[in-house]
Amino acid sequence: MDVQLTAAHWVYLVGILVILATMALRKNIVVPAVIATFLTALVFSGSIVTGLSAIFNASLVAAKELFNIFLIIAMVTAMLGALRQLGADRMMVAPFRRVMRAGTSSFLVLAAVTYVISLFFWPTPAVPLVGAVLIPVAIRAGLSPLSVGMVIAICGQGMALSSDYIIKVAPGISASAAGVDPDAVADKALVLSLIVGGTALVLTYLMQKKTWRTPSPELLIEWEAEADRGIGESRSGGDDSSGGGGGSKPVPTGPAGGPTGGGTSATAATAVLAPAASPFPGEVAEAEKERRGTAKAFAMLVPLAYLAFIVYLMLGKFTEVVPPLQxxxxxxxxxxxxxxxxxxxxASTDGGGFxxxxxxxxxxxxxxxxxxMGVVLPIAGFFFIGNADFAGAILGVPDSGAAPAILFDLVTAVQTHLPQNAFITSFGILLIGLVAGLDGSGFSGLPLTGALSGALGPAVDVDPATLAAIGQMGNIWSGGGVIIAWSSLVAVAGFARVPVLDLARKCFIPVISGLVLSTIFAVLVF
Incomplete structure (x- = not known):
């Protein structure tokens, strides 16, 4: 099919290239995205009014599509704030310390706990929570600080966040841009994330096991002493009941995290304050006992509630006992x-003031x-302007049938000159995702890889949801905070007290190996 490219198509293409170049230079891409949106709309309509309106309309359309994501983030973060105030968040992971007696058991427990917490609550609270409670125990059990940092980064910022299977922020963005069902992207991304993460963990275990030492309390003292000398990337603010390191604070990160970074209270280490001095010590002790009992109840209630939800989710997906979630x-x-x-x-914490x-x-x-997540809106808006489903609202075209499909037209125009090969296309999407993640934000490139997946998938006979999941792997394993040092990996390095550049370098080979293997699997199986 012949496609007549107009000046607007070329302006849009230049905008994509400029955004990719800006990402490669590790710069923020909001300004290039906004300018590219303005110029595309201006050239398409010939009206500066439409061009200016498109700047606002693009972000508005993106906000409408993604606001459910913002809302779920807000609710989960609010819940964690209440649990933190009560002291229940640390109690949820404290029992795992009892089984962390040696290197291998600590490696497995650290991986499992980080993955589960990050899957349900994102790595934002997982890093400080695991850092305050479990890292000192793992160090004392013989794990090297570098091993600890690699496990947390791979399981949290990598494996859990790249699938985002429970909260489904990442699949929602990818699917919106690709024009496919979010559940289809989420299902494929879950499988691919487990392949990447499993491969990376096995390689990490084999590469790092020789650095582990015999369990000893002296290891913890040595680790803290090194931090005091400034070897680590963050300093300890004092010991806590977990055995030290509870006062560590991560270096603040950017929104890269979308969910993995941020400078809000959600990233602060938990601190349970002692009650103020009172002339009635018996009453204080009783109140403290009651508060700890309440915290313990919530520490059991929250995991059980979400465990019940997982059971319901699985029953609906694989059986007919309950209706599947849509x-x-x-x-x-x-x-x-x-x-x-x-x-x-x-209510339990503040009573009448709740x-x-x-x-x-x-x-x-x-x-x-x-x-x-706010930085995602103008970026997503630019890529939405290339999608006919959204372009009409952005460009002020009242007839949806007359809305341009700019990105689709560009792909159609060049697809005859490209190798019609599923492997080449899939690895191309993966590479674009990796490059898009170079800005340190795991989510900002998802609209790009999603839009390209929707356009390229039919041309090479690959399900667009599969390509979107592959692109999502590249974006988040790169920018989410695993293999680049200027991402939220800084927070992980801060808690593990290792140089962030060393941590990024050590993670590179295991993660890239997993990404290559998962992409091959996706093409052959999906």
Whole structure:
């Protein structure tokens, strides 16, 4: 099919190339995306009014499509704030310390706990929580600090965040840009993330095992002493009941994290404050005992609630016992559970003042959501302008049938000159995702790889959802905080107290090996 390319197509193409170049230079791409949106709309319509309006409309359309994502982030963050105030968050992981007696057991427990917490609550709270409670135990059990950092980065920022299977922020962005079902992207991304993560963990185990030492309390003292001398990337603020390191603070990261970074209270290490001095010590002790009992109850309630949700999710997916969840139902249920836990935890903490406390936590959650994800809106808006489903609203074209399909036209025009090969296309999408992640934000490139997947998939007879999942792997394993040092990997390095550049270099070969293997698997199996 012959496609007549116009000046607007060429301007849009130049915009994509400029954005990729800006990413490669590790610079923020919001300004190039906004300027490219303005110029594309201006050249398409010939009206400066339409061009200026498109800047606003593009972000507005993106916000409408992605606001459910912002809301779930806000609710989960608010719930975690209430649990942190109660002291229940640390109690949820404390029992795992009992089985971390040697290097291998600590390696496995650290990986499992980081993955589960990150899968349900994102790596944002996982890093400080694991850092404060489990890292000192792992060090004392013989793991090297570098091994600890690699495990947390691979399982949290990598394996859990790249699938984002429970909250489904990443699959939602990828699927919106590709024009496919988010569940289809999420299912494929889950499998691919496990392949990448499993490969990376096995290679990490084999490469790092020779650095492990015999368990000893002296290892923890040595580790803390090295941090005091400035060898690590962050300093300890004092010991805690977990055995040290509880006062460590990660170096603040950018929104890369979308969910893996951010400078809000969601990234702060947990601190359970002692009650103020009182002339009635017996009453204080009784109140403290009651508070700890309440915290312990919530530490059991939250995992059980989400475990029940997982069971329901699996029953609906693989059996006919319960109806399967559709579309965004899973994320909505996660948000609903988070809201109820938030209310109950706030009421338990503040009693009659819980109405105000709940509102404060929700506001904090919304602020964090926009800090973490707000940068995605203008970027997604630019790539949405290349999609006919959204271009009409952005460009002010009243007839949806007359809306341009700029990106599709570009792909159609060049596809006859490209090798019609599924492997080449798949690895091309993976490479673009890796490059897109170079800006240190795992989510900002998802609209690009998603849009390219939707356009290229039919041309090479590959499911666009598969290509979107591959692109998602590249974006998040790169920019989410695993193989580049200027991402939220800084926070992991800070808690593990190792140089972030060393951590990034050590993660590179295991992760890239996993990405190559997962892409081959996706093409052959999906």
């Amino acid at each position: 579309g965004g139902d899973a994320a909505a249920i996660v948000g609903g559970i988070a809201a109820l836990v938030l209310f109950a935890a706030a 109405l105000e406390t709940t509102s404060d936590h929700l506001v904090d959650g919304l602020v964090f959501a926009f800090k973490a």
